[in-house]
Amino acid sequence: RNEKLVKLIDAVGDLPLGKLGDNAIDMFGDAYEYLMGMYASNAGKSGGEYYTPQEVSELLARIAVEGKTRVNRVYDPACGSGSLLLKFAKVLGKENVGRFIGQEINLTTYNLARINMFLHDINFDQFDIAHGDTLTDPAHWDEEPFEAIVSNPPYSIKWEGDASAVLINDERFSPAGVLAPKSKADLAFTMHMLSWLAVNGTAAIVEFPGVLYRGGAERKIRKYLIDNNYVDAVIQLPPDLFFGTTIATCIIVLKKSKADNAILFIDASAEFERQGNKNKLTEANRGKILDAFRARVDEDHVARLVKNEEIAANEYNIAVSSYVEAEDTREEVDITALNAEIARIVARQAELRTAIDEIVADLEGAS
DSSP: OHHHHHHHHHHHHTSOOOOGGGOSSOHHHHHHHHHHHHHHHHSGGGGGGTOOOHHHHHHHHHHHTTTOSOEEEEEETTOTTSHHHHHHHHHHOGGGEEEEEEEESOHHHHHHHHHHHHHTTOOGGGEEEEESOTTTSOSOTTTOOEEEEEEOOOTTOOOOGGGSTTGGGOTTTGGGTSOOOTTOOHHHHHHHHHHTEEEEEEEEEEEOGGGGTOOTHHHHHHHHHHHTTOEEEEEEOOSSOSTTOOOOOEEEEEESSOSSSEEEEEEOTTOOEEETTEEEOOHHHHHHHHHHHHHOSOBTTTEEEEEHHHHHHTTTOOOGGGTSOOOOOSOOOOHHHHHHHHHHHHHHHHHHHHHHHHHHHHHHHHO
16 A cells, blocks of 8 residues: 555656646646546445536536626535536636635535645635535525535435424525425525525536425425526436436526526436446537527427426426427337238248148158
């Protein structure tokens, strides 16, 4: 193990880093991100707890800043190692992001995020990563609202929910009139982000697919979101993108100021390439998703703009498959031609049977 560490340190020491000011790419930071990605890919289920794949991070960041060239503050309430936040620096340029704000409940991961910021040349006064539970003890009341919010919060984790007498009156959750289930905090994170979203802002959130259609309290929260026209788009992602799960997740895009009373549904489940043991969103795949998001028009088997009234009539189900018809890739069969081929095969079988009977008869006569 020590020999491997020595080789790794020597290899990093040999990198042509040069002077920081002479490089457009943060080589140290990118090397750090690469090592975290490699570790996450081999860490099994726990790998997904702190690391969002780079291509997914970039897609989320581009959606959140669509139409903007600068944002004052960006926010991730479950920031993990900070890779999602740092994508804003890549997309807009560090000089066009005022501050990077995040919170992380895991102490080790919180420290990873802070190191990641420094390695990407984000000065101490440009970021504020807090340690703690965002849902019950949010750290940045004095910083909100935020123009751009991105997050890949933990899927269906437990939280206090209605076991707490305080949370139902919390201004972040009370507008929906109900709390997310104690066993599934997904929509609690969603409500928190909506509450802290600026009027002109956009939130792009990776969600577990169950939140799109489950009943009970989650249906009531979806009703609140849709009736108040906060859901801008739902994007179905391909399966097996994330570390620790093969489930096909989705992205929910929230806005407080929309030009229409409809939700755009995008089926991007086929937009991937298989690389190694995971699926990847290539640049071309991301481009197709962003083009559909920007166009906001119907496209067969890809996208559909659905009025909120239709969604309400469908029990506030916002699963993409309920609105975008999947392309039928089955081969079209000509029944007439098929029957003719079957008849030909049967006739040929009869000919062969007759020929075989004749051969057997000849052999029996010869004996």
